[in-house]
Amino acid sequence: MINNITAQEKELDRTKPPKAGPPKDVKFPEYFDTTLPNGINVLVIENNKIPAVSVRLVFKDAGSFNDGNKFGLASLTAELLTKGTKSMKATEIAEEIDFLGGSLNAGSDWDGSYISLSVLKKHLNKGIDILSDVVQNPVFENDELSRFKEQRLSAILQGKDDAGNLSDKRFNKIVFGDLPYGNPPEGTEESIKNITAADLQDFYRNYYTSSNLIIAFVGDITVDEALKFTEDKFSKLPEIGMNKTNSFKYSDPESYKNVYIVNKPGAVQSNLRIGHIGIARNNPDYIAVTIMNTILGGYFGSRINYILREKHGFTYGARSYFNPHLYSGDFSVDTDVRNEVTDTAISLILEELKKITAENVTDEELETVKNYMSGVFPLQLETANAVATRVINLKLYNLPKDYYNKYISSITSLTKDDILNSAKKYINPEKIYIVVSGDAGVISEKLKKIRGLADL
Amino acid sequence: MSVLSYGQNNNFAQIDFKEYDLKNGLHVILYKDNTNPIVSVNIWYHVGAKDEDSGRTGFAHLFEHMMFQGSANIGKTEHFNYIQKAGGTLNGTTNQDRTNYFASVPSNQLELLLWLESDRMSTLQVTQENFDNQREVVKEEKRQRYDNAPYGSRWEEMMKRLFREQTYEWTPIGSMDDLNSADLDYAKNFYKKYYSPDNAVLVVSGDFEYETAEKLIKKYFDDLKPAGTVKNKYEEIIFNQGEINDTIYDNVQLPAVYIGYKIPGTTHNDIYAITLLTMVLGDGKSSRIYNDIVYNKKSARSAGSFLWDNEIGGMLIVTASAFKNTDPVNLLNDITANIQKISDEGITEKELEKAKNSIEHDYVNMMQSTLRIADELANYYTFFKNTGLINTALNEYMKITAEDVRNAAKKYLVNENRVVLTYLPKPGNNK
Numbered sequence: 092m093i094n095n096i097t098a099q100e101k102e103l104d105r106t107k108p109p110k111a112g113p114p115k116d117v118k119f120p121e122y123f124d125t126t127l128p129n130g131i132n133v134l135v136i137e138n139n140k141i142p143a144v145s146v147r148l149v150f151k152d153a154g155s156f157n158d159g160n161k162f163g164l165a166s167l168t169a170e171l172l173t174k175g176t177k178s179m180k181a182t183e184i185a186e187e188i189d190f191l192g193g194s195l196n197a198g199s200d201w202d203g204s205y206i207s208l209s210v211l212k213k214h215l216n217k218g219i220d221i222l223s224d225v226v227q228n229p230v231f232e233n234d235e236l237s238r239f240k241e242q243r244l245s246a247i248l249q250g251k252d253d254a255g256n257l258s259d260k261r262f263n264k265i266v267f268g269d270l271p272y273g274n275p276p277e278g279t280e281e282s283i284k285n286i287t288a289a290d291l292q293d294f295y296r297n298y299y300t301s302s303n304l305i306i307a308f309v310g311d312i313t314v315d316e317a318l319k320f321t322e323d324k325f326s327k328l329p330e331i332g333m334n335k336t337n338s339f340k341y342s343d344p345e346s347y348k349n350v351y352i353v354n355k356p357g358a359v360q361s362n363l364r365i366g367h368i369g370i371a372r373n374n375p376d377y378i379a380v381t382i383m384n385t386i387l388g389g390y391f392g393s394r395i396n397y398i399l400r401e402k403h404g405f406t407y408g409a410r411s412y413f414n415p416h417l418y419s420g421d422f423s424v425d426t427d428v429r430n431e432v433t434d435t436a437i438s439l440i441l442e443e444l445k446k447i448t449a450e451n452v453t454d455e456e457l458e459t460v461k462n463y464m465s466g467v468f469p470l471q472l473e474t475a476n477a478v479a480t481r482v483i484n485l486k487l488y489n490l491p492k493d494y495y496n497k498y499i500s501s502i503t504s505l506t507k508d509d510i511l512n513s514a515k516k517y518i519n520p521e522k523i524y525i526v527v528s529g530d531a532g533v534i535s536e537k538l539k540k541i542r543g544l545a546d547l
Numbered sequence: 548m549s550v551l552s553y554g555q556n557n558n559f560a561q562i563d564f565k566e567y568d569l570k571n572g573l574h575v576i577l578y579k580d581n582t583n584p585i586v587s588v589n590i591w592y593h594v595g596a597k598d599e600d601s602g603r604t605g606f607a608h609l610f611e612h613m614m615f616q617g618s619a620n621i622g623k624t625e626h627f628n629y630i631q632k633a634g635g636t637l638n639g640t641t642n643q644d645r646t647n648y649f650a651s652v653p654s655n656q657l658e659l660l661l662w663l664e665s666d667r668m669s670t671l672q673v674t675q676e677n678f679d680n681q682r683e684v685v686k687e688e689k690r691q692r693y694d695n696a697p698y699g700s701r702w703e704e705m706m707k708r709l710f711r712e713q714t715y716e717w718t719p720i721g722s723m724d725d726l727n728s729a730d731l732d733y734a735k736n737f738y739k740k741y742y743s744p745d746n747a748v749l750v751v752s753g754d755f756e757y758e759t760a761e762k763l764i765k766k767y768f769d770d771l772k773p774a775g776t777v778k779n780k781y782e783e784i785i786f787n788q789g790e791i792n793d794t795i796y797d798n799v800q801l802p803a804v805y806i807g808y809k810i811p812g813t814t815h816n817d818i819y820a821i822t823l824l825t826m827v828l829g830d831g832k833s834s835r836i837y838n839d840i841v842y843n844k845k846s847a848r849s850a851g852s853f854l855w856d857n858e859i860g861g862m863l864i865v866t867a868s869a870f871k872n873t874d875p876v877n878l879l880n881d882i883t884a885n886i887q888k889i890s891d892e893g894i895t896e897k898e899l900e901k902a903k904n905s906i907e908h909d910y911v912n913m914m915q916s917t918l919r920i921a922d923e924l925a926n927y928y929t930f931f932k933n934t935g936l937i938n939t940a941l942n943e944y945m946k947i948t949a950e951d952v953r954n955a956a957k958k959y960l961v962n963e964n965r966v967v968l969t970y971l972p973k974p975g976n977n978k
Binding site: 103105106107108109110111112113114115116117140141142143181182185186188189190191192193209210211214238241242245246248249251252253254355356357358359360390391392397400401402403404405406407427428429458459462463464465466467468469470472473474475476 | 560915
């Protein structure tokens with residue numbers, strides 16, 4: 092349409108893409124890994140590019156999976172670590188860390204709890220003193236707990252404004268029922284009110300043990316320094332807590348026959364979650380499943396995003412995810428579409444789920460995604476902290492030691508048949524749950540034509 | 548061409564970069580770091596929402612979408628395909644002042660990115676079909692991120708009051724009406740006017756050799772024609788226009804308060820002090836507002852402040868997310884009292900040092916990512932025409948005194964220079 096190129100440029104052929112040079116080898120960075128007699132797993136990911144250090148503590152099993160019926164317990168316990176110790180008040184901890192210009196964050200997910208310190212090298216000693224104190228001497232004071240509970244209750248209430256959050260909650264409940272992954276990790280209004288300081292103390296005693304602990308030292312720090320810090324600063328934790336009873340037995344609730352609407356009056360879009368149970372992180376088919384899912388809906392160039400966004404203009408974006416945890420996971424297609432096209436969008440997604448389980452992907456699709464996943468791998472390792480996250484995951488999810496060294500060859504060795512088999516094995520278009528959070532008054536008539544409606 | 552170095556108060560590694568202009572005005576910045584086998588290309592066009600004509604709001608951003616829809620030698624969806632197939636990632640963003648496009652690929656694929664970028668800088672193909680498709684996509688983006696999101700209208704409501712009849716009166720997403728009436732001819736003219744080498748900065752960062760990169764850039768960009776566009780005149784920012792205090796009813800459960808104070812443009816000397824002031828006020832759990840409002844008075848679940856700076860003028864924003872039973876009027880009065888106290892009594896040396904330590908920490912962390920460095924380089928060139936600030940800005944912060952911070956509060960954080968928005972649940976929305 093508009094041509095700003097001058098005529099003199101004949102020798103340059105712009106009609107074809109340039110040829111790439113020879114690819115460089117990508118190696119997963121070396122790291123130090125040892126387990127001490129008290130059970131602490133020490134990892135050192137040394138990198139002197141910037142004069143900064145992160146110290147990341149991960150307590151395995153101290154995650155929401157072990158909340159029991161006190162939903163939110165793991166999360167509250169982690170958050171309260173930084174809200175007071177035997178020698179420091181919450182405000183003093185905040186003041187000291189902020190003064191270093193660094194950060195100290197604690198939190199949890201399904202599979203563990205985390206406390207991370209990030210400081211410039213010159214502030215490391217002071218930073219580790221605070222980290223060591225909050226991990227080993229938390230007091231879980233009542234005042235601080237009730238202050239934090241009020242904040243959490245308010246956050247839970249505010250979460251009801253968010254369509255995606257509403258869908259997530261309903262979807263997880265429908266897929267997992269009363270199993271741990273079906274409950275909200277942040278807790279419910281009822282469960283939070285009932286959690287006491289004694290509950291936090293118990294959870295802390297049971298799961299914050301040296302045998303559950305992974306410490307990763309990341310950045311401008313040597314192995315000797317890291318080992319000395321571990322010995323000097325983190326030796327007070329008890330070695331053993333509670334016996335683990337982490338069994339997970341899934342039985343499919345037969346509730347996929349309906350469409351679930353979470354009513355959000357006045358909504359101008361419908362938020363969709365379409366899927367079912369997924370896989371655990373250490374499933375041997377994980378890489379095949381990831382490639383299959385990437386083609387289906389895992390990146391911008393995927394089938395689902397192309398159809399819903401680039402072809403029909405129904406959405407700003409649509410993606411599918413296999414969201415893996417330690418024992419299981421979920422699979423879902425997530426998107427937001429305008430009210431008028433809610434039913435059409437759902438039908439298009441269901442068609443794609445059928446197609447991926449019925450037909451081979453094309454050579455072009457497979458090659459593109461293989462290149463994409465191998466190509467972005469070094470991008471995902473740019474910072475020492477990004478490398479550390481992967482090393483920690485090896486440990487947390489019991490992956491083979493050479494997992495990342497073999498990562499690229501695992502990707503390239505997969506065939507179209509492997510991809511089709513993984514789709515057949517892990518996606519079942521006959522047992523797909525559909526959750527829609529949107530304005531029921533506007534969308535429910537049309538949704539009825541897809542399936543019956545579950546009670547609101 | 549310059550290779551800068553400094554090393555006054557800190558012994559941090561310097562960002563060594565090269566910069567030069569092509570004869571068509573394209574400004575090139577090269578930052579070489581061979582640590583990882585990846586390379587990024589980041590192009591900033593000096594055009595954003597503030598360049599939109601009235602009745603055309605949202606256009607700069609809609610146009611950003613069009614830049615991924617194909618050019619003379621690249622078909623629809625191919626721009627993404629080429630890069631993803633090369634093992635790369637890409638995106639673009641539009642703000643008030645600039646539109647940027649960035650991609651990272653394995654370093655053997657640098658030439659591909661330069662080919663793609665030069666093609667769409669010179670021969671974009673805007674078809675009616677693709678334009679209509681992306682218009683719908685952007686309308687869905689607006690619904691998802693603003694219209695259907697709790698408190699989603701806050702910045703639109705803030706800016707239309709704070710910058711009434713001035714530059715920055717609207718946000719980059721624009722209005723539904725203007726998106727609906729956007730047309731192809733305007734797109735073609737917009738492209739001609741703003742998408743040219745003399746309105747762009749090209750940053751290549753990461754794993755490459757200078758000689759190769761310079762040769763490739765010459766190969767793909769040297770013959771593109773400049774546009775020689777004279778930009779629109781921007782309305783000046785007017786301070787102290789009188790306080791506006793409005794209530795907005797939204798689909799939300801809880802009240803929230805948003806306060807915006809008008810501040811000068813990015814390059815103004817006061818920005819260093821204003822940045823530190825923002826941090827003392829509301830950055831982190833030991834900041835004044837958090838400590839008083841959230842921790843002691845327990846009248847908000849969260850509260851904080853941040854700086855939203857733009858080329859011509861910006862905002863210092865204070866936000867507080869209230870509890871159900873909080874009286875928003877009391878909340879506002881308490882926040883105002885905290886601000887007044889800084890104007891009256893100043894800040895402590897310790898608070899100043901804390902804020903400076905945090906700036907230093909952020910600066911060091913920025914140096915981990917070649918793409919973030921590229922963004923900073925482009926930023927300092929585009930707005931300051933002084934790329935070397937990437938190495939010297941930290942020292943400018945270190946020079947600021949507690950008195951400078953107090954003066955910034957006295958000058959800008961006054962009621963007649965602010966807009967207050969209180970968001971309340973729509974009646975009948977309390978489920």
